[in-house]
Structure formats: C-alpha cells, structure tokens
Amino acid sequence: MATITLDTVRKVYGGAVEAVKGVSIDIADGEFIVLVGPSGCGKSTLLRMVAGLEDITTGEIKIGDKVVNNVDPANRDIAMVFQNYALYPHMTVYNNLAYGLKNRGMAKDEIDRRVKEAARILEIGDYLDRKPRALSGGQRQRVAMGRAIVREPAAFLFDEPLSNLDAKLRVQMRVEIKRLQKSLKTTSVYVTHDQLEAMTLADRLVVLNGGNIEQIGAPIEVYDKPASTFVASFIGSPAMNLLKVKTDASGLAFETGAGLSGANPHGRDRYIAGVRPEHLDVVPAGSPEAALTLKAKVNVLEPVGAESYLYAECGDGGPEIVIRVESHAHFEPGQEIVLSAKAKDVHFFDADTGRRIDG
Amino acid sequence: MKKVQFDSRLTPYILLLPQLAIVAIFFLWPAAEAVRSSFYLEDPFGFGSTFVGLDNFKDVFADSNYGRVVRFTGVFTFCVTFFSLAIALVLAVKADKVIHGSSAYKTLLMWVYAVAPPVAGLIGIFLFDQHVGPIVKMFKALGWDMRIGVNYNDTGFAMVVVAVWKQIPVNFIFLLSGLQGISKSVQEAAAIDCPSGFRRFWTVTFPLLAPTGFFLLIINITYALFDTFGVIDVLLKTQPGDDPITLVYKVYQDGFRGNDLGGSSAQSVILMVVVFVLTVIQFRLIERRVHYN
Numbered sequence: 167m168a169t170i171t172l173d174t175v176r177k178v179y180g181g182a183v184e185a186v187k188g189v190s191i192d193i194a195d196g197e198f199i200v201l202v203g204p205s206g207c208g209k210s211t212l213l214r215m216v217a218g219l220e221d222i223t224t225g226e227i228k229i230g231d232k233v234v235n236n237v238d239p240a241n242r243d244i245a246m247v248f249q250n251y252a253l254y255p256h257m258t259v260y261n262n263l264a265y266g267l268k269n270r271g272m273a274k275d276e277i278d279r280r281v282k283e284a285a286r287i288l289e290i291g292d293y294l295d296r297k298p299r300a301l302s303g304g305q306r307q308r309v310a311m312g313r314a315i316v317r318e319p320a321a322f323l324f325d326e327p328l329s330n331l332d333a334k335l336r337v338q339m340r341v342e343i344k345r346l347q348k349s350l351k352t353t354s355v356y357v358t359h360d361q362l363e364a365m366t367l368a369d370r371l372v373v374l375n376g377g378n379i380e381q382i383g384a385p386i387e388v389y390d391k392p393a394s395t396f397v398a399s400f401i402g403s404p405a406m407n408l409l410k411v412k413t414d415a416s417g418l419a420f421e422t423g424a425g426l427s428g429a430n431p432h433g434r435d436r437y438i439a440g441v442r443p444e445h446l447d448v449v450p451a452g453s454p455e456a457a458l459t460l461k462a463k464v465n466v467l468e469p470v471g472a473e474s475y476l477y478a479e480c481g482d483g484g485p486e487i488v489i490r491v492e493s494h495a496h497f498e499p500g501q502e503i504v505l506s507a508k509a510k511d512v513h514f515f516d517a518d519t520g521r522r523i524d525g
Numbered sequence: 526m527k528k529v530q531f532d533s534r535l536t537p538y539i540l541l542l543p544q545l546a547i548v549a550i551f552f553l554w555p556a557a558e559a560v561r562s563s564f565y566l567e568d569p570f571g572f573g574s575t576f577v578g579l580d581n582f583k584d585v586f587a588d589s590n591y592g593r594v595v596r597f598t599g600v601f602t603f604c605v606t607f608f609s610l611a612i613a614l615v616l617a618v619k620a621d622k623v624i625h626g627s628s629a630y631k632t633l634l635m636w637v638y639a640v641a642p643p644v645a646g647l648i649g650i651f652l653f654d655q656h657v658g659p660i661v662k663m664f665k666a667l668g669w670d671m672r673i674g675v676n677y678n679d680t681g682f683a684m685v686v687v688a689v690w691k692q693i694p695v696n697f698i699f700l701l702s703g704l705q706g707i708s709k710s711v712q713e714a715a716a717i718d719c720p721s722g723f724r725r726f727w728t729v730t731f732p733l734l735a736p737t738g739f740f741l742l743i744i745n746i747t748y749a750l751f752d753t754f755g756v757i758d759v760l761l762k763t764q765p766g767d768d769p770i771t772l773v774y775k776v777y778q779d780g781f782r783g784n785d786l787g788g789s790s791a792q793s794v795i796l797m798v799v800v801f802v803l804t805v806i807q808f809r810l811i812e813r814r815v816h817y818n
Contacts, residue, residue, distance in 0.1 A: 217713075217717065218716075218717075219713050219716065219717075238716075238720060239713075239716045239717045240716060240717055240718065240719055240720035241720055244717065245717065246713075246714070246717050248710045248713070248714060249710070250708070250710055252708065252710035252711045252713065252714040253711070253714075254711060254714070254715070254729060255711070255733065256732045256733060256735075265715075265718050265719070265728070266717070266718035266719070269718060269719040269720060269721065269724060269728075270720070313714075313718075
C-alpha cells in the first residue's frame with residue numbers, strides 16, 4: 167500500500183503530439199481514484215505511465231516515497247488489470263495467478279496459499295486447472311483480477327477492465343471491484359470512459375480532457391459543482407443542458423429570440439447557463455418567476471421506465487433541452503410548457519472559457 | 526456445417542478431378558514408378574531391365590558409403606535447421622523491438638529470400654573461394670586453413686553456412702509475424718509480472734511463438750533434406766569426389782551420373798519412408814502440444 171504522486175507529468179509522442187499536458191495528482195494511501203474522460207483525453211496514457219509501460223517525457227511519478235520514472239514495470243510493485251484481460255493463453259488459471267509470484271522467487275507453499283485465497287475470494291476455485299480459452303468473459307475478468315490480487319501490490323491499476331463485458335455482468339463486476347478494493351484497502355487507479363462507472367467507483371474523480379485535468383473531486387462534488395462546461399456535459403446522464411445567454415435590462419435572455427427569463431447573478435454580459443434535466447420542473451403558466459424560467463415547445467417524450475425524458479425546443483428556434491419528468495407523465499408534441507429551475511441548481515459558466523463562475 | 530446436395534452423384538467427383546489428377550500425375554505415378562524400378566536392375570543404355578527383388582535395397586545398406594551419407598545428411602539437416610531457426614529468432618526478436626527505420630531493417634533482412642538457391646551457391650563459392658574468398662581469409666587469419674572441395678569437414682561447413690544463410694529470411698519473416706501476432710497486452714502483463722527480460726522471453730514469448738516454430742521446423746527439415754540440392758551442387762561444382770553429400774544428392778548422383786536407376790530408386794523409396802515417418806511424428810506433436818486458441 168502506498169501513495170502515488172504525479173508531479174506535472176507530460177507525455178509527448180514523436181516530439182509533436184502532446185497526449186498529457188502537465189498533470190499533477192496526489193493519490194492518498196488506499197484511495198480509489200478514477201480517471202475519466204472521452205477517447206484520446208490521455209487517461210490511458212497517464213495510467214500506463216504510472217505502470218511503466220510508457221516513458222514519462224517530463225515530470226515525476228512517485229509510488230510511496232520512491233521516484234519510479236526509470237524503474238521497470240515489474241519493479242514498481244503495481245499490478246494491472248487490462249481491458250482484454252491479457253491472460254497468458256498457454257498457462258492454466260493457476261499458473262496465470264502464480265506466474266508473477268514465481269518470478270519473484272516466492273516459496274511454493276506461500277504461492278499456493280495466495281492463489282487459493284484469491285481463487286476463493288473471486289470464486290474461480292473450480293477453474294484453476296483450465297486454460298483461459300475454456301473460460302467465459304466474466305471468468306477471464308476474474309482471473310485477471312486474481313492475478314492482481316495475489317501480488318498484494320502497493321497499487322492496482324485498472325485500464326477499462328469492464329468494457330468488454332456485457333451490461334449485466336459489468337454492473338455485477340463493478341460492485342465486486344468496489345467491495346474488493348474496500349476490503350483490501352489497496353490504492354487504486356481506474357481508467358474508464360463510462361461516467362456511471364466513474365461515479366459509482368471513485369473516492370475521487372479526475373476528469374480529463376485533451377491531456378489536461380478539468381476537475382478533481384469526490385463524485386458528488388463534481389456532479390454538484392462542475393468546474394467547466396466540459397465536466398458539466400460529461401458527468402451526469404442525460405447531460406446537463408447548456409444554454410448560451412446574454413443579459414439585458416430585464417435580466418437574462420437567449421442570444422436568439424425570447425423564451426428565457428431570470429435575474430443576472432454575476433453582473434456580466436454573457437454566460438453559459440447550465441441546468442440538469444433532473445432540476446427542471448414543468449410549472450403551470452403564470453407561476454412566479456424562478457431563478458430561471460424557460461418557455462418551450464415539446465418535441466418528443468422518451469420513456470425509460472422509472473422516469474421519462476422530455477425533449478423540448480426553447481422559445482422560437484432556440485436550443486433543444488432535456489427535462490426529466492415522472493414516468494407516467496403525458497405530453498403532446500407541440501405542447502407549450504413553462505419550465506423553472508431553482509437558483510442552487512443553475513450553473514453559470516464563462517461564455518468564452520467555459521470555466522465555472524462562483525459567487 | 527451446411528450440407529450441399531448435388532444433382533448427380535458424379536458431380537463432386539468431377540469437381541475433384543483436376544486436383545486428383547495433379548496428385549496422381551505429379552506424385553502417385555512417379556512414386557509408383559520409383560517403387561517399381563527399385564525392384565529392377567536397369568540396363569544403363571535402356572535396353573531392358575531385370576527383376577532383382579530386394580537386391581537394390583541390400584546393396585544400398587551394404588554400401589559403407591551410404592551410411593556415411595546418412596550420417597552427414599543427419600548432421601547437415603540438424604545444423605541447418607537449428608542454426609537457421611535460432612539466428613532468425615534472434616533477428617526477429619531484435620527487429621520486433623526496433624522502432625525507428627524498422628521497415629528498412631526488415632526489408633534488408635528479407636532480401637536474401639529473393640536469391641535463387643544456385644545463385645546463393647555461387648555467392649557461397651565466392652565467399653569460400655580458396656584464394657580470394659573473404660570467409661576463407663578470415664578463418665585463415667584465425668588459424669584455420671580451410672580447403673573447400675578438398676577437406677571433407679571444411680566443405681561440409683561451407684555447405685551448412687550457405688544453406689543457413691539462404692534459409693534465414695524465410696524463418697525471419699514467419700517468426701517476425703508470429704511475434705507481432707502475440708497480443709501486446711499479454712507482453713505488457715508479462716512485463717509487470719516478470720522482472721527478468723530473459724525469463725519473460727522463455728516463459729511467455731517463446732511458448733506463444735511455438736505454433737509458428739513447429740510449422741517452421743517442418744519447413745526447415747524439408748528444406749535441409751531436399752531443397753539444398755542446388756546449393757550443394759554449385760558448391761561442389763558437380764564434382765563431389767570425396768566431399769560430403771546429402772541423401773538427395775546421392776540419389777541424383779547414382780541415378781543420373783552413375784546410371785544406376787535401380788539403386789537410385791531404392792534410395793528414393795527409403796527417403797519417401799523417412800519423410801512419411803517424419804511427417805506423422807511432427808503432426809502428432811503439433812496436435813498434442815501447440816493449440817492455444
């Protein structure tokens with residue numbers, strides 16, 4: 167168990183493409199950190215640099231107190247779980263688990279004890295004599311996890327370990343990984359592009375975009391106070407509605423056409439205003455003005471069971487927004503509706519930089 | 526599996542006919558002819574033949590020279606197979622790790638593949654020339670006075686070197702593609718699991734390369750036994766004398782130079798049996814040991 171410290175870590179490919187642009191993260195002992203972001207945001211590169219599978223262009227990575235920039239992957243005391251499992255196809259499950267221990271000269275009975283223990287925890291005891299090709303996807307994933315556990319490393323690194331599994335299995339394994347990490351208390355870095363996985367697993371989220379950190383924080387903190395329009399649209403599903411607004415004498419207004427009203431909160435000319443679908447209420451016409459009031463015309467109602475999502479067009483040819491409504495609500499296409507949001511649920515971002523405006 | 530129904534029972538056989546004809550004309554007929562003539566004593570001028578039963582085979586085995594050729598063929602085949610595979614493996618592993626200019630590097634290594642065996646033999650003659658050959662000069666400087674075409678072992682050595690050199694590119698291409706077929710993440714997992722690169726190679730990379738390796742083993746043994754004829758013939762300048770030759774070369778020598786068609790046929794029948802046994806053993810081994818996915 168150990169802390170992991172990244173200090174202005176950069177990765178440049180071929181002297182030109184900057185995949186990671188000076189990232190600094192302090193990971194506490196036993197913490198579960200999730201790196202999340204879209205494809206190409208540098209999250210996997212970052213993880214692979216921690217693992218030692220990619221060189222670090224500049225900056226410093228420490229595991230515990232030791233700078234590991236020039237340490238071989240095998241000597242970093244980490245274990246990694248790969249997206250495609252990366253099991254050794256010519257070895258039995260038992261040998262897959264034991265391989266990393268044998269290479270470190272561990273005594274046979276200790277290896278046996280650890281393998282049996284990991285097999286018990288992961289319920290793969292019945293398959294120890296099989297080769298990986300005789301296992302299902304979920305079983306292979308467990309073996310890959312087992313290979314990490316037996317090492318009892320300072321840190322687990324997960325590189326999108328669940329993305330090859332079907333939806334049901336993914337949820338099940340997600341819960342299991344969380345439970346396992348809590349009981350082993352091993353520092354973990356987990357890479358995913360799935361924001362739901364990120365939210366449910368993380369002690370702290372690191373949202374990455376274009377090689378930069380957009381925000382670091384507890385999942386709920388990131389959800390409640392997204393630091394930028396990027397984070398706002400990436401975390402939460404369906405994504406936050408982002409509206410370009412200007413201000414006039416009466417307060418807030420759409421840049422194009424009517425349909426929006428509200429007080430100007432920060433005394434600026436332009437904003438991007440954000441409201442989550444779950445924070446918009448459909449109110450009767452003529453209700454008192456809220457922090458943000460929108461007039462819209464229903465396009466489509468999309469029931470998903472527990473709730474429904476209403477897609478509506480603001481004002482005259484304004485942006486389309488999404489509103490979460492209760493599951494049995496009924497709306498007709500073309501129906502005029504009025505929406506309101508409370509002050510605490512409306513986020514304001516700088517119109518040019520997209521950064522959050524607080525105050 | 527979908528079952529295809531033909532209108533006539535004959536149709537499938539007609540479709541198979543071209544392939545069967547090729548097998549019959551180019552393999553079964555000559556093989557049968559060889560077996561037949563191995564039981565006859567052929568008149569050197571083609572005026573007739575006499576049935577002699579197993580006498581040709583008895584002669585072959587009674588000939589002390591035959592044992593010598595068998596031994597040399599064995600050593601030659603082993604050396605050529607082993608060294609051409611081993612050297613190609615080293616080159617492939619290194620080429621796999623080259624990042625800059627890798628395609629130029631690989632192309633250069635494959636170059637020799639395009640050289641025809643007699644040309645390879647000719648180049649070999651230049652390299653091993655008694656007076657100007659750089660290899661001979663090099664070994665002379667090291668205290669080994671090579672006499673190609675005169676000294677039995679020196680000539681054998683030159684044959685092995687040229688045959689290995691000719692075969693390395695084929696092995697290199699297959700081994701390199703085999704290496705590149707090994708999942709990158711499996712190699713990365715091994716990099717995390719095993720601190721020693723040497724051990725990692727023998728415990729992960731090499732076993733995963735085994736399917737390619739076994740395939741190449743067959744190809745190489747066949748090559749050393751049969752396809753080295755051109756190299757040997759050129760190196761010996763078609764005058765073997767007391768120099769080492771392989772079984773295939775002896776078949777040619779006895780049959781076409783010595784006009785002993787019966788004895789030569791008996792030898793080729795023996796070779797056929799050897800190849801048959803070898804093939805069965807290798808396929809058994811492959812089926813048992815080399816199937817991962």
